[in-house]
Amino acid sequence: MFGIRRPLRRAVSLGLPTAWGALAVTYKLTCPPAQQQGLGARIVTSAVFFAVGTGLVVQVRRTLLRELRQARRVAGAAQSALLRPLPPRVGGLDVAVARLSADRGATVGGDLYEVVATEYGVRVVMGDVRGHGLSALSTVAAVLGSFREAAHDEADLGRVLRRLDRALARHLRERARDTSESSGVPDTPVAEEFVTVLLLEIARDGAVRALNCGHPWPYLLRGPRVEPLARADPLPPLGPFPLPPDLTATPCGALRRGESLFLFTDGAAEARDARGRFFPLPTALSDAVRHHPVSARHLLRAVLAALLRHTAGRPADDVALLVLQNGRERAALGARDGDMTGTAAS
Structure with missing residues (x-):
């Protein structure tokens, strides 16, 4: 038909x-x-x-x-298939996520995220591909596909990152070759192509470790306090430079019951209002948790509403927001939950 x-x-x-x-x-x-x-x-x-x-x-x-x-x-259907709806609870963590496009007509962006429960704990990736359109979407597919396999296969978080780096390099080589064959010109350089990547591992006892390649550090929310998860200098983004020989994950303390991690792409941190002022993300987080504990979904909605007010509903870049809250009771982090098939919060 x-x-x-x-x-x-x-x-x-x-x-x-x-x-x-x-x-x-x-x-x-x-x-x-x-x-x-x-x-x-x-x-x-x-x-x-x-x-x-x-x-x-x-x-x-x-x-x-x-x-x-x-x-x-x-x-839009292709990107929805790649960025699958996250369940509301993964391995003892309450999860809420939202995506915001800079252009109302654009459905393809370069933001990526995933949360999976593994035998090593809950593993999380958030990243931002340079650019938009179908080329960015294919890069998102390469990085996410590699993470979804490596997160379960590799015991060491550094080896997970190396798998992502190899997958990205292979994808960029294949794309350059395809471009040269279709245009009849020599291989185009891909040095300007890069992906910022943040890898988190939250163990069963709540211990948090991270590897950061050029991505903004998430915020840790402890009661009314809001502070960066870590202050170490990140590694360069994946793509332009090789990874160092030593990839030791950064210890970031523990995520205790009721505490939250707020992950975001630079589209949120660099959002500006009509007068050119940056969005005060830490202030928006503090306002959301100032008077009483809030759920992951409530925290996400409060920050998203503040961001839309700041930009008059028109952010200049794509935005991805992800909240992970330790909502465990008796079950240890990393255990398989019975409600893993729920609908993603937005």
């Missing part, structure tokens, strides 16, 4: 402008008023051609908008 409809729609979209053009030419060649040189005849002829031209413009515009909407639906 759909295979028949698409050629039919394309034939109609091409046939109507052709018919309008043929009508204008026929009028000019055969209609007696079009052969006259008087003022009235000229006005009638101009009106006919104006109507035909307007019809052509309207039809072309409708065709382009229809194709654009179809492309957005396909791109």
